[in-house]
Amino acid sequence: MESVGDLARRLVAANSGGWTPDGVKALASGLGWALKETPAGPVLDTGRSAGDARLRPVGTFEERYVGGESYVELAVPVLTAEPDDAAQAAAFREVRREVTAALGKPSIMGSHGGMGPFYDSGQLWGSPFLRWRGRPDTLELRAGKAGPELVLQPTDPAENWFWRQGVGEEYSISGYFGSNRDHANAGLGFPGGWTARSWQTVTRTLADFLGALPAETTALGIRLGMPFYGRTDRGAPLLFDVVCADRLAIGCFAPDDIDPAALGWGTVAEHPDTASIWSDDDPVWRVDAGGPGRPKGRELAELLVATARAAGVSEPTGLIVGGEASYVDDYHVIYYGLGLPTG
Incomplete structure (x- = not known):
């Protein structure tokens, strides 16, 4: 089976074609994965033991943040672990080491807290993430429901969503967000925060x-x-x-x-x-x-x-x-x- 590091390299190099229906079909073909429809939505058969990759189409919660894309992410499960906190943290740590060895130090790190991109709920054990920011796409290592996932996503919609959460209301943003001086972070925007009132x-x-x-x-x-x-x-x-x-x-x-x-x-x-x-x-x-x-x-x-x-x-x-x-x-x-x- 392809190593996680090699998979990360292929995802970073992949051409998403603007995340249009035709672009995603070409993306799947280029990765060598079969695109299929399921009752839960479109998936890609990766042949990996951790399961199929999931495509997230633009829906009600995503449409205001996109600029022509039909999809906002491709999530690829890479490792499953027992549901307890220690096992999930260890699995994430293992994948982090492999992906960092392949791609170098991520330009962004942090935690989604209780509210992931496009209002997804975070994991109870924690919601850490690492990002290798790029243009037009970004690769993220994210805490998934069963274990760590590599998520390829168009950069602008995810960042547009995050930036717009800075509305000043309590709990409008959760987690924490860290960025370094990597040139990949040029033009990165930061939302405003909020203040606890009680x-x-x-x-x-x-x-x-x-x-x-x-x-x-x-x-x-x-x-x-x-x-x-x-x-x-x-x-x-x-x-x-x-x-x-x-x-x-x-x-x-x-x-x-x-x-x-x-x-x-x-x-x-x-x-x-x-x-x-x-x-x-x-x-x-x-x-x-x-x-x-x-x-x-x-x-x-x-x-x-x-x-x-x-x-x-x-x-x-x-x-x-x-x-x-x-x-x-x-x-x-x-x-x-x-x-x-x-x-």
């Missing part, structure tokens, strides 16, 4: 973010360091340090007038694995949330919100993502899904 919203967005984070960082092969500052009448001191690679740990720098233990924070004695991240006494208070599938996102979010409020942060806009978190490896990352200011 602590309930912050709790929800933090829960979604933290619950999937170690699975996504494992899949993407990144290490994320994210400080949170709290604006109070004493300035904006550092409150939390979120660190995640293959597991998630959160440190708390609590002011002297609150009791972190009563809120649910532990020390290195309760969380000995955090000693590899921080020294024994700085920060004193911490939580080891575990690896893929282990973090209890809602509980962690409630802990952070309760601590921030106890420290004197009076409103959601007072909880600030440190600007240091905007730089992950060579990527500049925007955390759209949190709804929190960055500074």
